[in-house]
Amino acid sequence: MIRTLTGIALAGGLFCLVPALSPAQEGAVVAVVESTTVDTAPALVRALQEVQPERISADLHFIASDAMAGRNTPSKELEVAAHFLRARLQQLGFAPGAGESYFYEYPLVSSALDADACWAGWTSKAGEQKLELAKDYYFGTWRVDESATVSGPVVSIGSGSDDELEGLDLTGSWAMVLDRDQMKTRGVLRAISKLGGAGLLVVQSSDYSGEPLVDRFGGERFDSLVKGDVRFPRGEGERQSRASTPTVYLDRPATVRLLAACTGSTGAADWFPKAGTNTGLTFTEERVMQAEDGHLMVKNVCGLWPGGDPELSKEVILVSAHYDHVGVQGGEIFNGADDNGSGTSGVLAVADALKAYGPMKRTVMLMWVSGEEKGLWGSKAWSNNPLLPEGHRVVADLNIDMIGRNDPHELFITPTREHKQYNAIAEAAMRLAPLEGFPKLDSADDYYHRSDQAEFARLGIPVAFLFAGIHEDYHRPSDTPDKIDYEKLSRVVRLVVRLLDELQTMPLGK
Ligand SMILES: [Zn+2]
Known part of the structure; x- marks a missing residue:
């Protein structure tokens, strides 16, 4: 039986203890069966x-x-x-x-990630910066099904609050959010995809108090992406599951470099462009799957x-x-x-x-x-x-x-x-x-x-x-x-x- 989200709730309703069959009940079952097999x-x-x-x-x-x-x-x-x-x-x-x-x-x-071929980075007036996967950045997903490249301007959404997101046009953009304490991204992801956002770029504040990225997304979790999984081939016109908005997490050193490249950057440790600011950067993230043999x-x-x-x-x-x-x-x-x-x-x-x-x-x-x-x-x-x-x-x-x-x-x-x-x-x-x-x-x-x-x-x-x-x-x-x-x-x-x-x-x- 396939597991579903609702299955857990249903299980509670349908679970029954297993009472032992009393001798009388057993006799009843046998009697019914015998009486009907006679003329079968x-x-x-x-x-x-x-x-x-x-x-x-x-x-x-x-x-x-x-x-x-x-x-x-x-x-x-x-x-x-x-x-x-x-x-x-x-x-x-x-x-x-x-x-x-x-x-x-x-x-x-097969859907194994080719980690060496994956990359992310940005271009600014000052030139191009490349980031290394599983070192400078991670993506917050348990599985990757298909190669994909997402590129677009970086627009700040501040700390991603409802007030900051109100009325923003994020069409085709990477929404950059400042993470102080290992924020939950689900609500923000839903909001930015409604606003047309192409991706979520989670960068760390100078006083970030959450777990290091390597502990959250590295180790076994990352290895399983590289080791890969298998999936059922999609039919024509079926959307890939990763149609959901990609999320990229930058560690603090990469964040510092990225913020320094933003238009209007002061270089101060706690500087962050306010929500709605187009940073002048174009961010690209490319996920590459291993060739299928x-x-x-x-x-x-x-x-x-x-x-x-x-x-x-x-x-x-x-x-x-x-x-x-x-x-x-x-x-x-x-x-x-x-x-x-x-x-x-x-x-x-x-x-x-x-x-x-x-x-x-x-x-x-x-x-x-x-x-x-x-x-x-x-x-x-x-x-x-x-x-x-x-x-x-x-x-x-x-x-x-x-x-x-x-x-x-x-x-x-x-x-x-x-x-x-x-x-x-x-x-x-x-x-x-x-x-x-x-x-x-x-x-x-x-x-x-x-x-x-x-x-x-x-x-x-x-x-x-x-x-x-x-x-x-x-x-x-x-x-x-x-x-x-x-x-x-x-x-x-x-x-x-x-x-x-x-x-x-x-x-x-x-
Ligand atoms: Zn099952």
Whole structure:
């Protein structure tokens, strides 16, 4: 499950303690299930019997083991997971789901900073002055995505107060602000971008009392910019995230040189041009990314279970789960057992069940996607360029993410009746859920956009998302396999299998 700003607030509302199941409750669950399987078709009975907590536990203990190092996108361990999933598809006789391959590959773009090629500086009547990155100046950002040059006149905004900013025209300018005590720049940045400012130049007063720049922006933080990161390639017309105004911080010696070059400078230590003054300087800052040596490819894993009906088999029902998590952070492994080792091993159990079921009328595609935690990359890549056998089309998606924790009888779904995307799959899920010990499915509508179903829904198909709720170990190193309720997890998988069976003839898709 992808983290969002609102997610933290929502988590508080949805978190449930995990009460032990009383013997009476356990009996009730079993009784319901048994009474309904009696008159269920043999194929479905066989399939449901294949879904076994012990097998899911074995898979999940591997997927979420420390050896898998949190399955970051991209990482060697995520590759290992992909090969493991493929092996299982092959063993069970699934057809490749991405052309000739089980791997749907998509490119990521590297975004490492070329620190040596970056520079900043100014020109004045006296000539040109160059500054050195990570010595004379820093920029206050955690990531840089693209090379960019911003150049413009330097206009003072004083200390950046509302009064000083009132009525200024900063179009195309670097707004120069005097920092006395490690000012918070967020509000100033918002204000200057409204006034047309091109960049924020933060210079230090003679009595600056904040942390030295090297402590704020150097060290590990700067190293991570140089080491770089990867991102999803932007589509045509998509704005870069750095469309936000660049911020440059000058240390005091560089500030002294810059102020001395300003028109009207007195050279006094505490001299600063008042807000609105055009300093006569042109400031330039150039950020340069390292040359990309080809794209880095990452994988979704796709397996097809071809349908048996001559017509309906061209319609593909997608069962999806993300198999990535957030890797190692601060030296700690984020195992991601529930998020989403549970869905990953759950879809493997669906594969076992399909093998026992035999061909359904429609074709089923199992898809484990990568990059979910980074921003739904894998499902976005596939939805941008769906790859299916000739003449086939996807007609539905069932997505599972975090299905192994919290109260044994609690399960959430989106879209619900209250959601504008409410559909026949969600309706069927609600109808079938009591057969697996979930008396009623609660609303996960607040999570509709937080997992991969949101990307698949862009294809205009009905989607349903099953989810067992946030908990205290969400996105923490403590999301480990020992805390999973495997009996519950297997019932969620059985519900998915029942749904697949139910969806075989229902009108679906466009
Ligand atoms: Zn997550």
